[in-house]
Amino acid sequence: MERIGDAYVSVRVMFLTQTVVGILGNLYLLYRYLFLSCKGNRMRGIDLILRHLIVANVLCLLCRSIPQTMLAWGWRDFLSDLGCKLVSYVYRVGKGVVIGSTCSLSIFQAVSISPGASRWARLKGRAHKHIVSMVYLSWGVSLLVNAAFLMYITGPKIHDNVTTLKAIGYCSSVRHNPAAAVLYVALLSVPDVLCLGLMLWASISMLFILYTHKQTMKHIQRTSVSCRASPESRAAKSILLLTSTFVSFYTLSCICQICLSVTYNPSPVLLRIPTP
Template sequence: MFSSENVFYFQVGLGVLANMFLLGFYIFIILSHRPKSIDLISCQLTFVHIVMILTGGNIIHIDIFEALNVDNGIKCKATLYTQRVMRGLSICITCLLSVFQAVTISPSNSLLAKFKHKLKKHTINVSLFYIWFFNFSLSSNLIFYVSGFTNVSQTQQMKVTKSCSLLPMNYIIRGMILTMTISRDVFLVGVMLITSTYMVIILFRHQRQCKHLHSIGHLRVSHEKKATQSILLLVVFFVAIYWLDLIISSTSILLWMYNPVILTVQKFVVNAYPTISPLVLISPDKRIINVLKNLQSTCH
């Protein structure tokens, strides 16, 4: 008989292993070959998801910090701050990935075509730097409003884990933080939906054109088509999971309540996207199979 805890740890194990495999592949590509710009984006997204899975289940909090004998308040601040930053990075980098692919597949006569020459490694690296800086700054309030849970004045604290809680904050400050976070997320989700719709239109037009072309021409673009389809699937899945998580987390914050059942459900929801995403990214990338074949031939 499987308990929710066993299922949760299975989800965590699958997510970490899949992301570690994908991260190792991207590191190999970056160090051994000339990586594509999309590889730099996907590599950081994979790293973010590894940390996100570990902090999402408070595994780092339980295993690593316990061994270091660190004060419970510091454990909570570090864990929840990292968790919130990783969540923000996940949505931002996924959005960047969606925008990048939309520009990449845009026809030469489209408005986005003029941005193709700007999609260089330097531009991607600068964008990623600002994304990291923005999310580290936006979530900095948790450093001040998170502490270890105590039995003193329990009505003034909201438990977010078994040993961590949010301290009471001014309604104005809470409203401002919630507004900024939701505004960021709504904007990025909106951009993802727009770019996804654009990519669907491009794929639909390409499919109609392929009916009048030879099979050779179709095979030449099939790899880019598969990559686009995988990113579309990634975005759609992310948006669905995001809104579900937003409803759960916002309800908890606004009602200032703690419910173990809601927390358990939220853990599964939070880890769903980073667990599935590496499987989606691996499936259309034939380079992974080629790299594994080369490693196998080298070993023999």
């Protein structure tokens, strides 16, 4: 019993720590970008993407991590029906913008490093304009797509005899047929899957560009070059690591979301895993 109690305290501290560190870190980065903008520094396209990404991250932390932390520390029924709808909706909008902004960032980087003779190079002159459109498009699509989610979220399930609802942590969800639930989750995930596909495409393109550049530069390398990995190899490893990590965690999150949708009485462990 003591071990279980210690583990539960560790979970509480972990939730509290990641929430505080995440919010303070993202707010500091946002302050830095706003400070540079107020000083009159010219903002690059990548800076615009990162600002939107930071704002979306803050929304997710405020609307997901804080309620989860409060629940872990013993708070119950602290949100009303309207509060549950608002918090759940803003969280899902933020998640959609995070994925959309990350996709835009990958495409922007692929365009930036592309050689003059490639297809990506045609977009270099208009990259900033297109990136701005993509970022705001991700906000618009996320706001519209997740509006249907408001119909299925309600306040906390107070009475156990309410069979039409199932508890999902600090809020409740309307129960429906498992097949319909999976179809609903699949439809809501279409924009995210599309962004994920574009992200993979951009990452593969960057790897191909780096490999081609490395092969082209081989003939001017000196024989005395150290055994240290080339810049292209280090960049390729970073792209592979970041892309595979993002895709793996998103896939795991999708699986947990499907399990949460089709399960009538989700376990506490499943409820504490972030879902897309």
